[in-house]
Amino acid sequence: MPAAPSILTDVARDFPDGLRDESRRTGTADGIAFPGSSQEICALLQQATQAGRRVTIQGARTGLAAGAVPDGGLVINLSRMDRILGVSFGPDGQARVCVQPGVTLQALRNFLEGAATDTTNWEATSREALATLRTQHWFFPTDPTETSASLGGMVACNASGACSFAYGAMRRHIHRLTVALADGDLLELERGVQQATGRQFHLSTRSGRVLSGPLPAYDLPQVKNAAGYYAAPDMALIDLFIGSEGSLGVITEIALTLSPRPPITLGVVCFLPDEPRALDLVAWLRNPQPQAGAPRPVAIEYFDRGVLELLRAARARGAHLPPMADHWQEAIYVEYAVADDATMDACSAALAGWIETHGGCADDTWAACDDLGRQRLKEFRHAAPEHVNLRIAERQRLHPGLTKLGTDLAVPDAYLRPVMAMYRRDLAAAQLEYVVFGHIGDNHVHVNILPRDMLEYAQGKALYEAWARQVVAWGGSVSAEHGIGKLKTNLLQVMYGAKGVAEMRALKRIFDPATLLGVGNLFPWEK
Numbered sequence: 073m074p075a076a077p078s079i080l081t082d083v084a085r086d087f088p089d090g091l092r093d094e095s096r097r098t099g100t101a102d103g104i105a106f107p108g109s110s111q112e113i114c115a116l117l118q119q120a121t122q123a124g125r126r127v128t129i130q131g132a133r134t135g136l137a138a139g140a141v142p143d144g145g146l147v148i149n150l151s152r153m154d155r156i157l158g159v160s161f162g163p164d165g166q167a168r169v170c171v172q173p174g175v176t177l178q179a180l181r182n183f184l185e186g187a188a189t190d191t192t193n194w195e196a197t198s199r200e201a202l203a204t205l206r207t208q209h210w211f212f213p214t215d216p217t218e219t220s221a222s223l224g225g226m227v228a229c230n231a232s233g234a235c236s237f238a239y240g241a242m243r244r245h246i247h248r249l250t251v252a253l254a255d256g257d258l259l260e261l262e263r264g265v266q267q268a269t270g271r272q273f274h275l276s277t278r279s280g281r282v283l284s285g286p287l288p289a290y291d292l293p294q295v296k297n298a299a300g301y302y303a304a305p306d307m308a309l310i311d312l313f314i315g316s317e318g319s320l321g322v323i324t325e326i327a328l329t330l331s332p333r334p335p336i337t338l339g340v341v342c343f344l345p346d347e348p349r350a351l352d353l354v355a356w357l358r359n360p361q362p363q364a365g366a367p368r369p370v371a372i373e374y375f376d377r378g379v380l381e382l383l384r385a386a387r388a389r390g391a392h393l394p395p396m397a398d399h400w401q402e403a404i405y406v407e408y409a410v411a412d413d414a415t416m417d418a419c420s421a422a423l424a425g426w427i428e429t430h431g432g433c434a435d436d437t438w439a440a441c442d443d444l445g446r447q448r449l450k451e452f453r454h455a456a457p458e459h460v461n462l463r464i465a466e467r468q469r470l471h472p473g474l475t476k477l478g479t480d481l482a483v484p485d486a487y488l489r490p491v492m493a494m495y496r497r498d499l500a501a502a503q504l505e506y507v508v509f510g511h512i513g514d515n516h517v518h519v520n521i522l523p524r525d526m527l528e529y530a531q532g533k534a535l536y537e538a539w540a541r542q543v544v545a546w547g548g549s550v551s552a553e554h555g556i557g558k559l560k561t562n563l564l565q566v567m568y569g570a571k572g573v574a575e576m577r578a579l580k581r582i583f584d585p586a587t588l589l590g591v592g593n594l595f596p597w598e599k
């Protein structure tokens with residue numbers, strides 16, 4: 073076992089960013105280490121276990137739930153573990169890429185688009201597979217908007233994004249993981265290999281120990297979900313670690329399954345006069361009429377009038393955004409992945425026809441199928457969370473206790489209109505400033521409350537919890553993609569009840585008996 077890497081002990085001075093993430097919460101730590109290999113991670117974990125020292129795992133710190141914000145103890149920051157380790161093809165011909173956890177989404181994309189990578193330590197079969205990969209068209213569909221996110225962090229949060237409407241969340245694209253446990257032992261998990269028997273599991277570590285016990289007994293909601301441990305009868309045990317938010321082990325290696333890149337991607341921003349018509353468009357897009365010749369889209373994203381106003385104001389202050397006519401109150405972004413020009417034309421014609429008959433205007437619709445045009449549409453989509461964050465940062469200067477209050481709730485299809493009506497009713501009654509945007513195809517919009525002071529902040533938090541209760545009663549999730557972290561532990565309790573949370577704690581103790589990893593994530597730390 074190699075020596076553990078050196079630990080910087082004055083984190084506030086030497087790496088102050090290591091005390092916070094994109095939730096804008098700041099923590100404390102008495103050391104931070106930047107390991108370069110799995111062995112170094114294991115050595116750090118062994119030391120920490122012997123000393124009874126808590127460990128917080130950090131990827132790129134783009135998380136929004138403070139999961140990577142330390143609460144004392146040691147931070148293991150994985151940004152140096154940024155190597156692509158190899159390429160292979162599965163028996164079904166699907167391409168796979170093996171990476172260290174600190175590889176960012178952007179670096180993976182660059183690699184898949186042809187950027188050179190150091191293959192010195194690759195096996196010969198992997199180099200041959202890379203040569204084949206270069207002649208084919210593959211991509212990685214999970215896109216949590218922020219491309220500086222690390223792949224380890226994306227696995228740990230079961231991240232998703234716009235195209236998860238068609239491609240599913242991160243979970244669907246993970247073939248194999250290596251996980252370092254709190255005591256420095258390793259687990260190898262491969263999809264299709266380690267399965268639970270009913271709600272019981274057994275796993276052998278690399279050193280030969282057997283870890284076993286019951287899985288939580290709760291049923292998961294039938295919606296997009298990133299809240300708490302995945303648990304289901306006969307489940308693939310790799311799924312326990314996807315979405316575990318740094319609380320079960322350190323993900324040290326990931327084999328990702330790639331998807332065939334569609335020949336044509338068409339992006340369209342449709343502007344509409346009001347919310348009812350925006351919701352009608354969503355319903356129509358989800359159930360395309362076969363005779364129109366347009367397939368189901370891969371992404372359906374929503375922007376309410378508050379977002380459009382925020383972006384118009386940002387543009388007036390010089391932000392690089394296209395002009396938007398004042399009379400449009402709502403917008404829907406639709407993305408199609410199609411095989412040929414004829415299908416693309418059918419999509420455009422079907423959409424233009426619908427817009428014209430429902431109060432929109434085809435001439436005010438933005439569409440692009442080339443890289444540059446789609447990049448502009450993407451910038452427009454990404455501008456919403458960025459400008460919300462800037463607005464919150466301004467207000468934090470006056471009220472340092474404020475954090476972003478962005479919801480992450482998802483409901484089944486039948487409850488999209490009721491949930492939107494609930495948000496509008498309650499926000500109007502409370503007279504809070506807010507914007508709504510996000511993944512409406514999955515009935516998963518982010519209500520971003522923009523509190524002007526701490527009183528409004530408290531009001532917003534109370535609303536969030538009340539909504540969570542209603543959403544759970546409708547069969548939804550309290551966190552569809554950002555995770556629970558340290559900011560939403562109350563909502564995990566709302567979703568699974570005291571019994572479900574106790575079952576999660578018991579599961580954690582099987583992998584981390586001294587409760588040292590990701591302390592405070594998912595459930596409050598019990599001293």
Ligand SMILES: Cc1cc2nc3c(=O)[nH]c(=O)nc-3n(C[C@H](O)[C@H](O)[C@H](O)COP(=O)(O)OP(=O)(O)OC[C@H]3O[C@@H](n4cnc5c(N)ncnc54)[C@H](O)[C@@H]3O)c2cc1C
Pocket residue numbers: 093094128129130131132133134135136138139140150173215216217218220221222223224225226227228229230231232233234317318319321322323324457458553554557590593
């Ligand atoms: C502008 C903006 C937009 C966003 N939009 C989306 C979106 O659309 N969809 C979405 O899903 N997310 C979104 N996010 C959130 C964020 O990008 C994701 O949660 C991402 O997966 C976090 O990755 P990270 O590397 O930054 O992880 P971090 O923030 O560093 O960590 C997140 C959690 O994962 C754990 N962790 C990190 N690495 C490991 C590892 N190797 N092993 C074990 N645990 C680990 C940490 O302990 C922590 O609990 C957005 C963020 C921003 C700033």
